[in-house]
Amino acid sequence: MRLSQYFMPILRDDPKEAEIVSHRLMLRAGMIRQEAAGNYSWLPTGFKVLKKIEQIVREEQDRAGALEVLMPTIQPAELWKKSGRYDAYGKEMLRIKDRHDRDMLFGPTNEEMITDIFRQGVQSYKDLPRNLYHIQWKFRDEVRPRFGVMRGREFLMKDAYSFDISREAGQHSYNKMFVSYLRTFARLGLKAVPMRAETGPIGGSDSHEFLILAETGESGVFFDGDLHGMDWEKSGVNYDDVAGIAAMVEGFTSRYAATDEKHDAAEFERRVPEAKRMTGRGIEVGHIFFFGTKYSEPMGCEVQGPDGKKLFVHSGSYGIGVSRLVGGIVEASHDDAGIIWPEAVAPFQMGLVNIKVGDAAVDVACSRIYEALQAKGVDVLYDDKEGGAGGKFAAMDLIGLPWQVIVGPRGLKEGIAEVKNRKTGARENVPLDQVVGRFGA
Amino acid sequence: MRLSQYFMPILRDDPKEAEIVSHRLMLRAGMIRQEAAGNYSWLPTGFKVLKKIEQIVREEQDRAGALEVLMPTIQPAELWKKSGRYDAYGKEMLRIKDRHDRDMLFGPTNEEMITDIFRQGVQSYKDLPRNLYHIQWKFRDEVRPRFGVMRGREFLMKDAYSFDISREAGQHSYNKMFVSYLRTFARLGLKAVPMRAETGPIGGSDSHEFLILAETGESGVFFDGDLHGMDWEKSGVNYDDVAGIAAMVEGFTSRYAATDEKHDAAEFERRVPEAKRMTGRGIEVGHIFFFGTKYSEPMGCEVQGPDGKKLFVHSGSYGIGVSRLVGGIVEASHDDAGIIWPEAVAPFQMGLVNIKVGDAAVDVACSRIYEALQAKGVDVLYDDKEGGAGGKFAAMDLIGLPWQVIVGPRGLKEGIAEVKNRKTGARENVPLDQVVGRFGA
Numbered sequence: 001m002r003l004s005q006y007f008m009p010i011l012r013d014d015p016k017e018a019e020i021v022s023h024r025l026m027l028r029a030g031m032i033r034q035e036a037a038g039n040y041s042w043l044p045t046g047f048k049v050l051k052k053i054e055q056i057v058r059e060e061q062d063r064a065g066a067l068e069v070l071m072p073t074i075q076p077a078e079l080w081k082k083s084g085r086y087d088a089y090g091k092e093m094l095r096i097k098d099r100h101d102r103d104m105l106f107g108p109t110n111e112e113m114i115t116d117i118f119r120q121g122v123q124s125y126k127d128l129p130r131n132l133y134h135i136q137w138k139f140r141d142e143v144r145p146r147f148g149v150m151r152g153r154e155f156l157m158k159d160a161y162s163f164d165i166s167r168e169a170g171q172h173s174y175n176k177m178f179v180s181y182l183r184t185f186a187r188l189g190l191k192a193v194p195m196r197a198e199t200g201p202i203g204g205s206d207s208h209e210f211l212i213l214a215e216t217g218e219s220g221v222f223f224d225g226d227l228h229g230m231d232w233e234k235s236g237v238n239y240d241d242v243a244g245i246a247a248m249v250e251g252f253t254s255r256y257a258a259t260d261e262k263h264d265a266a267e268f269e270r271r272v273p274e275a276k277r278m279t280g281r282g283i284e285v286g287h288i289f290f291f292g293t294k295y296s297e298p299m300g301c302e303v304q305g306p307d308g309k310k311l312f313v314h315s316g317s318y319g320i321g322v323s324r325l326v327g328g329i330v331e332a333s334h335d336d337a338g339i340i341w342p343e344a345v346a347p348f349q350m351g352l353v354n355i356k357v358g359d360a361a362v363d364v365a366c367s368r369i370y371e372a373l374q375a376k377g378v379d380v381l382y383d384d385k386e387g388g389a390g391g392k393f394a395a396m397d398l399i400g401l402p403w404q405v406i407v408g409p410r411g412l413k414e415g416i417a418e419v420k421n422r423k424t425g426a427r428e429n430v431p432l433d434q435v436v437g438r439f440g441a
Numbered sequence: 442m443r444l445s446q447y448f449m450p451i452l453r454d455d456p457k458e459a460e461i462v463s464h465r466l467m468l469r470a471g472m473i474r475q476e477a478a479g480n481y482s483w484l485p486t487g488f489k490v491l492k493k494i495e496q497i498v499r500e501e502q503d504r505a506g507a508l509e510v511l512m513p514t515i516q517p518a519e520l521w522k523k524s525g526r527y528d529a530y531g532k533e534m535l536r537i538k539d540r541h542d543r544d545m546l547f548g549p550t551n552e553e554m555i556t557d558i559f560r561q562g563v564q565s566y567k568d569l570p571r572n573l574y575h576i577q578w579k580f581r582d583e584v585r586p587r588f589g590v591m592r593g594r595e596f597l598m599k600d601a602y603s604f605d606i607s608r609e610a611g612q613h614s615y616n617k618m619f620v621s622y623l624r625t626f627a628r629l630g631l632k633a634v635p636m637r638a639e640t641g642p643i644g645g646s647d648s649h650e651f652l653i654l655a656e657t658g659e660s661g662v663f664f665d666g667d668l669h670g671m672d673w674e675k676s677g678v679n680y681d682d683v684a685g686i687a688a689m690v691e692g693f694t695s696r697y698a699a700t701d702e703k704h705d706a707a708e709f710e711r712r713v714p715e716a717k718r719m720t721g722r723g724i725e726v727g728h729i730f731f732f733g734t735k736y737s738e739p740m741g742c743e744v745q746g747p748d749g750k751k752l753f754v755h756s757g758s759y760g761i762g763v764s765r766l767v768g769g770i771v772e773a774s775h776d777d778a779g780i781i782w783p784e785a786v787a788p789f790q791m792g793l794v795n796i797k798v799g800d801a802a803v804d805v806a807c808s809r810i811y812e813a814l815q816a817k818g819v820d821v822l823y824d825d826k827e828g829g830a831g832g833k834f835a836a837m838d839l840i841g842l843p844w845q846v847i848v849g850p851r852g853l854k855e856g857i858a859e860v861k862n863r864k865t866g867a868r869e870n871v872p873l874d875q876v877v878g879r880f881g882a
Binding site: 004005006007009030033035036039040041042043044047050065067068069070071072073074075076091092094096098099102104106113117120121122126127130132137139141143153154 | 445446447448450471474476477480481482483484485488491506508509510511512513514515516517532533535537539540543545547554558561562563567568571573578580582584594595
């Protein structure tokens with residue numbers, strides 16, 4: 001993409017309303033734009049990051065056997081009256097009347113609707129287990145939305161719902177999601193720590209939240225350093241191996257991990273050797289719940305068991321804050337100059353900077369590199385706009401692409417371009433004819 | 442995907458509420474489920490088709506130089522008060538009050554918001570032309586929603602918005618979208634005819650709608666058969682060739698094409714030789730508008746021109762009904778037995794039917810074929826559930842995958858499977874070891 005044909009409205013000054021670094025950097029980099037309190041438009045680079053995260057989340061859900069559907073944003077109120085949550089949900093639920101004065105709402109979550117969908121489609125234990133998920137915009141009318149996409153009112157969430165014939169089978173479904181979350185966050189370039197959590201208004205018997213580590217995180221976290229030992233991204237996982245998956249989960253849940261709200265210093269010291277005691281700050285990006293028959297009973301969600309008797313299904317729900325993750329990754333990965341995108345979610349793989357637009361030799365050299373990279377399938381942002389080198393460098397650092405290739409008249413005379421790694425800051429002079437070879441598709 | 446692990450709740454009987462064939466077949470095939478009047482959940486196969494259509498629409502927008510963004514579903518009312526459309530839009534607009542009693546709305550379209558986004562990001566004529574689009578759920582509170590996803594209240598639409606420095610430049614942007622629409626519909630396996638249209642409530646000076654041909658279409662159409670001569674899918678298009686693109690558009694707009702509302706029989710006979718007079722029925726799936734400065738003036742959307750003076754930008758908007766297209770394709774492509782998906786949008790490339798589940802030899806043969814196809818990257822639905830052959834054949838025909846591979850004990854003894862083309866009904870006996878080779882990734 002040529003910057004001269006792109007839409008990336010960079011702000012020179014820090015926006016006043018931004019209290020946290022991800023909000024500030026995302027606004028400054030032209031990734032998002034506020035339309036109303038807690039309501040954002042995603043501009044081209046922001047949209048690309050959002051879609052890359054969404055796709056990784058989707059692939060790991062599919063790999064774990066979950067089936068993707070899409071429920072509408074607007075729901076009829078009746079469903080929620082049936083489950084008893086219509087009144088319980090309070091003012092965070094955006095209530096709407098349609099032109100015929102029927103009570104509707106903008107879905108804040110989907111336990112009721114998915115249970116209803118499942119109930120109409122499945123009658124027998126033979127059709128279990130099932131896990132249905134969707135990635136859809138939700139609305140929660142926060143009193144005081146803030147922190148940009150970290151706590152918006154309209155936000156993109158992946159929510160999955162499992163249905164099983166028994167407590168034990170349901171536990172396996174829960175464990176599969178647990179492991180798939182570890183893989184998902186690892187693929188996003190994040191270090192995530194699962195912690196036992198309160199079940200809160202969703203209810204149920206078991207719950208874990210997943211926090212990613214970021215210096216600016218909302219919660220303090222204390223955990224056993226062994227939790228970071230395994231390479232979840234590369235390791236193969238067999239989701240049909242009930243005992244193996246349970247052992248993986250046990251490997252995590254048996255080790256100490258707590259947010260500051262639940263932290264017990266004495267227990268931490270007793271259970272974790274000093275060298276392995278890790279502390280830091282974290283941001284919640286995922287939350288999973290096992291709630292058994294809490295929704296299936298009031299909603300009459302039964303299947304026929306092997307003996308012909310009806311049984312209530314055992315369920316769990318599993319959320320990942322997809323739009324929140326965009327902000328979370330920026331919180332976890334930035335420096336004073338701007339964002340540092342992990343390769344897997346960067347809006348472009350690299351930036352090509354022409355530091356003297358209008359100099360014929362530099363223009364030609366840049367165009368050649370740009371076209372060769374494009375032909376190779378490398379997604380490159382080419383800064384071909386007029387402007388000073390200083391401003392261009394600052395903008396490239398701000399938007400945080402993993403690599404920069406800088407071409408100017410001085411280097412050109414020696415036949416070289418400068419290749420810079422955004423994360424390490426390392427710079428290297430590379431012969432022009434070797435630049436393209438450095439970047440894979 | 443094994444059917445025994447899938448979620449495709451097929452209905453045995455015709456649903457009473459379905460007045461048209463696409464609504465009936467999509468409900469029966471378990472693609473969608475109604476949640477409220479005009480509000481649908483997309484079940485796994487429906488979701489897959491929707492996503493495939495969305496992706497083709499996206500690719501052709503990108504190819505024509507449009508940049509993807511995503512605006513929120515909920516908009517503040519102020520924007521619409523500024524343009525004067527808040528009161529004008531009437532009861533179709535879903536109006537909402539948030540917890541602080543602020544007026545919000547569920548966006549029925551996005552001219553106001555995108556103009557505001559553009560205005561903040563672009564100041565100079567040098568940054569033009571720009572075309573920004575998004576693919577987002579819209580809500581229009583129809584009095585009597587019906588016809589399934591063909592006329593829902595919550596629907597997925599691609600809407601693009603072009604911004605240019607002059608009338609002439611704006612015309613080129615309009616022409617590019619015109620041509621990209623022809624390519625888009627061709628890739629979807631559809632015959633689309635563009636027709637001059639009323640600008641209606643969007644306003645402006647020029648407008649065309651695109652109708653796809655379907656026997657059950659809502660409008661009668663009359664057109665010159667030459668309009669179907671060109672292979673839009675395969676032909677290369679250079680969108681920078683202003684004259685060439687204009688000539689392509691002229692090739693269409695100069696030929697007779699009209700819906701029954703505007704049809705002039707005398708003119709039709711005068712302009713079109715008898716052998717080329719085509720009549721049929723059509724469904725509107727796209728609509729493009731050139732409205733010049735209609736929104737830029739009231740919203741103060743100006744850029745600095747080459748002489749330093751401010752100029753109002755010239756704009757157009759370009760819609761494709763993405764969710765409507767799912768129904769439109771079913772209307773255009775079905776028979777008495779069910780849906781016939783074009784290859785490009787089919788939920789699976791093929792169906793593998795085991796007609797005697799439990800017969801060890803058949804099970805083994807099917808598993809081998811299934812695994813080999815999967816390894817090859819062929820997206821296959823394997824019916825591995827118990828049940829009679831008749832019901833299995835009927836379900837496969839109903840869901841309309843382009844190819845069926847049928848394996849049973851009798852054929853197996855001779856070492857053959859039956860390969861059936863859903864569209865032509867042609868059946869062929871194929872040696873078992875050649876089945877996999879028949880299907881490409």
